[in-house]
Amino acid sequence: MVSRNKKITVWLLYILFKPLLFYIVYQYSPGFSHILSTEYLLFLILSVIVVFFPIHTEDSIIFLITGLSLAVFIEFGLFAEMVLTTYAVIILMIKSNIKKDEHFRYPLNLLIFQVLSVLSALAYYGVKPIVPFGTIGGYCIVSMIVYMLTHLLGNQLFLYGAGKYYFKDKKVELFDDNFPFVLMSSLFTIPLTFILVYLSSELGRLGILIGALPFVFVTVGLNSYYNSRLNNKYLIKVNDLAQELTELKEIRLIFEKYLESLFDIFPVDGLSYFSVTSDNSLFRRGLYTEKSGSMEFEESFELSDESILKKALIHQEVLFFNRAEEWKCFCKQDLSYPAESALVIPVRQDKEVIGLILLSHRTKNMFDKMIVSMIKVVHQYFSIALDNAFEYEELEENSEKDFLTGLPNLKGFAKVLEQVSVEKKHKNVSLIVLDLDHFKQTNDTYGHQAGNEVLKQIADILATFADDKVSVARYGGEEFVVLLEDYGKKEAAYIAEQMRESIETTPFIAHESIQNKKAVSLKATASVGVATYPEDCAHLDELITLADKAMYIGSKQRGRNRVTVSYEGRFINADKNCFH
Numbered sequence: 002m003v004s005r006n007k008k009i010t011v012w013l014l015y016i017l018f019k020p021l022l023f024y025i026v027y028q029y030s031p032g033f034s035h036i037l038s039t040e041y042l043l044f045l046i047l048s049v050i051v052v053f054f055p056i057h058t059e060d061s062i063i064f065l066i067t068g069l070s071l072a073v074f075i076e077f078g079l080f081a082e083m084v085l086t087t088y089a090v091i092i093l094m095i096k097s098n099i100k101k102d103e104h105f106r107y108p109l110n111l112l113i114f115q116v117l118s119v120l121s122a123l124a125y126y127g128v129k130p131i132v133p134f135g136t137i138g139g140y141c142i143v144s145m146i147v148y149m150l151t152h153l154l155g156n157q158l159f160l161y162g163a164g165k166y167y168f169k170d171k172k173v174e175l176f177d178d179n180f181p182f183v184l185m186s187s188l189f190t191i192p193l194t195f196i197l198v199y200l201s202s203e204l205g206r207l208g209i210l211i212g213a214l215p216f217v218f219v220t221v222g223l224n225s226y227y228n229s230r231l232n233n234k235y236l237i238k239v240n241d242l243a244q245e246l247t248e249l250k251e252i253r254l255i256f257e258k259y260l261e262s263l264f265d266i267f268p269v270d271g272l273s274y275f276s277v278t279s280d281n282s283l284f285r286r287g288l289y290t291e292k293s294g295s296m297e298f299e300e301s302f303e304l305s306d307e308s309i310l311k312k313a314l315i316h317q318e319v320l321f322f323n324r325a326e327e328w329k330c331f332c333k334q335d336l337s338y339p340a341e342s343a344l345v346i347p348v349r350q351d352k353e354v355i356g357l358i359l360l361s362h363r364t365k366n367m368f369d370k371m372i373v374s375m376i377k378v379v380h381q382y383f384s385i386a387l388d389n390a391f392e393y394e395e396l397e398e399n400s401e402k403d404f405l406t407g408l409p410n411l412k413g414f415a416k417v418l419e420q421v422s423v424e425k426k427h428k429n430v431s432l433i434v435l436d437l438d439h440f441k442q443t444n445d446t447y448g449h450q451a452g453n454e455v456l457k458q459i460a461d462i463l464a465t466f467a468d469d470k471v472s473v474a475r476y477g478g479e480e481f482v483v484l485l486e487d488y489g490k491k492e493a494a495y496i497a498e499q500m501r502e503s504i505e506t507t508p509f510i511a512h513e514s515i516q517n518k519k520a521v522s523l524k525a526t527a528s529v530g531v532a533t534y535p536e537d538c539a540h541l542d543e544l545i546t547l548a549d550k551a552m553y554i555g556s557k558q559r560g561r562n563r564v565t566v567s568y569e570g571r572f573i574n575a576d577k578n579c580f581h
Contacts, residue, residue, distance in 0.1 A: 005424075007105075007167065008105040010415065011108050011112075011555065012105060012108050013111060016353070018110075019108075019112060022083075022115055022116075022119065023080070023283075026079050026080045026083060026119065027080050036081045038200065038221075039076060039206060039241070040205065040206055040209060041073075041081060041085075043206060043209045043210065043213070044069065044072070044073050044076075045085060047069060047209075047213045047216065048066060048069055048088065048089040048092075049089070049092060049505050050213075050217055050220070051065055051069055051216075051217075051220050052064055052092045052093045052096065053096070053219055054064070054220050055093060055096075055224075056223070056224055058224075058229075061576050063227075064093060065186060066086065066089050066090070067149060067152050067187060067191060067193070068187070068190030068216070069085070069089075069194070069197075070082050070085060070086050070114060070524055071121075071191075072127070072194045072197045072198050072201070072248055073085050073418065074118075074121075074122060074148070075140065076198060076201055077196050080513065081177075083118045086114050086118055087111055087115070090110055090111055091111070096155070097365065098302065099365075101128075113156070113160075113163075115128060115153050115158055116159075117159070118152075118339055119149055120152075120153040121148045121155070122463040123274075124148060125145075125146050125151075126386070128141075128143060128147045129141050129144040132144065137195070140195060140199065141495060142191070145185050145194060145195065146188070149187045149188065149191060150187075151188075153187050155182060157180065158175070159174060160173075161173055165501065167337060175369065180504055182227060182230070183250050186223050186567060189219070189223075193216050195250070197213065197507050198207070199212075231371070231436050232371055232375075233266075233486060235266065235371075238262075239375060239379045242259075242262045242266065242379060242382065243379070243382040246258060246382055246385075246386035247382075247385075247386055249386065250389075250393050250394075251394070252387065252390045252391065252394060255357060255390050256274075257386055259386075260272060260274060260287065260358070261289075261462075262527045263360060263376070264356070267360070267372060267375070267376060268367050268368075268391045269362060270361070270362050270363055271292045271340055271359075271361040271362070272287075272288070272289040272358065272359065273289075273358070273359040274286050274287040274288075274356060274357075274358055274359075275302065275310065275357040275358075277354050277355055277356055280303075281314060283299060283301070283304060283314075283357070284299055284302070285296070285298070285299075285516070286299065286344060290338055299521065306334075306461045308332050309331070309345050309359075310345060310359065312345075313346075313347050313357055314347065316340075316461060318347065319344065319345065319346050319347070319377055319380070320344070320345045321342075321343065321345075321368045322342065322343045322344075322346040322368075323342050323366045324341060324365055324366075325341045325343075325365075325505065326473070327365065328343055338361075339362075339363050340362065341363055341365040341367070342361060342366065342368045343359065343360065345358070345359050345360075346360070347357040348384075348387070348570075349384065349389065350388065350391060359433060379465065380396050381565060396467050400532050401416060403460075403475040405453055405457060405475075408460050408463075408464065408474050408481075409472070409473075409475070410433050410474065411474070411476055411477060412472035413474060413476075414484070415542075416470050416481060417474075417484060418484060418541060418542065420543065421484070422542070428487065428542070429533055429534065429535075429536070430483065430484070430485070430486055430487075430490070430510060431485055431488045431533040431544075432482075432483070432485070432488060432547075433483035433493060433500070433529060433531050433567055434481075434482055434529070434548040434549050435480065435482070435500060435501070435527050435529045435530075435552070436480045436481075436496070436528050436529075436553075437479040437480075437504075437525055438478060438557075438561040438562055439526075440452065440478075440525070441477040443455065443523065443525070447515060447516060448514060448515035449511065450513035450515075451511035451513055451514045451521065451523070454501060454510070454511045454512065455509045455523055456475075456479065457508070458509050458510070459481075459509070459527075460473075460506060460526065462500070463481055463500060464498070464506060466496060467501060470485065470487055470488070471485050471486075471488075471496070481494070482548075483500070488512045489536075490533040490536060490568070492533065493531050493533060494531050494564060494566050495531045497531050497564045498529075498575060501526075501527050501563070504525055504526060507525075508523070508524065509523045509524070509525055510522055510523075511523055512564075520536070523525075526562035527562065528552050528553075528556035528561045528562065528565075529556060529563070529564040529565065530547075530548040530549060530550065530551030530552025530555060530564075530565050530572075531548055531564065531565070531566040531575070532547035532566070532567040537568075548567065550567070551565040551566060551567045552570070554572050555572030555574060559574065563575075
């Protein structure tokens with residue numbers, strides 16, 4: 002934001018220097034009497050046509066007034082040129098709907114253009130007497146080129162200085178990506194200026210009308226060319242982004258890449274991401290701005306009925322607005338930073354809106370139809386990538402889950418163990434291996450379906466012990482494993498004994514027994530082994546082997562239905578006195 006003192010300074014400079022500059026130029030400018038002529042009026046009309054076909058970039062507006070001002074300068078003098086330029090700039094700024102708090106841009110831009118007019122005129126007059134070549138029909142082409150280059154380079158220097166030292170814009174560049182196009186356009190208008198001046202001097206009003214036609218066509222053509230060039234630029238970036246999104250499989254990475262790319266590819270200086278809950282409550286999860294960078298937080302929102310976020314949520318379609326007065330009065334909580342243009346994108350999954358993306362820019366009319374259509378295209382790629390990621394993660398989750406019991410399988414358990422190993426933040430990690438006793442006999446007597454029912458009920462018992470520190474998995478067949486984070490040997494042995502006792506004392510009901518059609522009550526017992534890291538081993542992945550040995554050697558071979566712990570290379574049956 003520009004301070005109030007700086008705004009006042011601009012107005013004071015304008016009030017002091019503008020009249021003085023005009024007065025000096027008026028005194029020495031030739032041909033002032035022609036300023037009220039019909040010919041000059043035609044040039045004013047032509048300037049209005051040029052103003053109505055500006056080229057909007059993210060940070061500025063390009064309009065080809067310099068070629069026309071050069072023609073007026075040659076025909077009517079510097080004062081007439083300054084009047085025309087002032088007239089054209091004022092119309093352009095009115096048409097751009099500059100916000101009230103930025104009205105200081107009127108005097109700033111007018112002052113810059115008037116200074117450029119004087120500098121360009123001095124360059125024209127300075128070169129003309131010393132250039133012995135390049136004169137056609139009494140007009141010096143070299144002087145025209147010098148005039149255009151002086152105006153162009155001077156404009157770049159003024160904009161750079163104003164941006165860097167006045168607006169404190171750290172991203173401002175002396176020669177940005179648009180400079181080659183501006184240079185090409187300026188040089189391209191020199192022949193048109195020559196034709197316009199020559200026809201004007203030879204044919205008068207008719208010559209101006211004839212010379213204006215190619216000038217207007219080129220102005221419209223360059224506008225279309227720039228938009229087409231910008232369109233191709235967006236298409237290339239959108240295509241690259243689509244490929245990158247397709248290659249990503251994680252939902253989190255897809256979201257991060259998409260939001261980052263929206264900010265980088267399109268004219269956006271503010272972006273907010275909101276998650277939507279099942280009851281349509283909103284929480285802002287992320288905020289990206291040019292000045293603050295990216296921020297993550299959880300902030301709940303109560304939306305008014307007129308909020309553009311609420312409308313996008315209800316209608317499930319992209320909404321865009323080009324002026325703050327069209328939307329911002331209803332979104333004071335939704336968006337607190339400066340913005341004029343706004344665009345809301347609903348994020349859908351299975352036909353339900355799960356999020357909203359709010360894009361904004363401090364400039365009016367920034368989201369035109371072309372940009373909106375491009376954003377819609379890239380959003381379709383994002384939606385496809387997001388759907389694929391949801392399916393992929395669902396498949397991954399199912400592949401890590403045991404179909405019968407619903408517990409993690411060996412693959413899922415290995416993933417948990419690897420995560421614990423990578424984090425390395427636990428003082429102790431214990432592992433329990435639990436194997437059902439004589440379970441083959443249960444399958445042979447009552448059938449595998451009955452055995453499966455027992456396994457599911459045992460899995461339910463073990464699952465009651467699970468929490469954020471305890472992970473239970475089916476290791477295979479009738480064997481289960483339990484990983485206990487931050488549990489020492491004594492605590493793990495206690496948990497193991499509780500599990501063993503729960504299995505021993507629970508009657509298991511089998512409804513699908515092969516012996517009869519009635520439900521059968523079955524008993525089961527388990528042999529259990531316990532090992533602890535780093536007390537028993539140097540690496541976490543050795544825990545399974547040690548706990549397995551404790552279970553087979555200490556429990557199975559010593560009578561079953563007991564808990565055995567690995568202790569200093571030995572296997573000790575756990576009871577209430579084993580650690581006293």
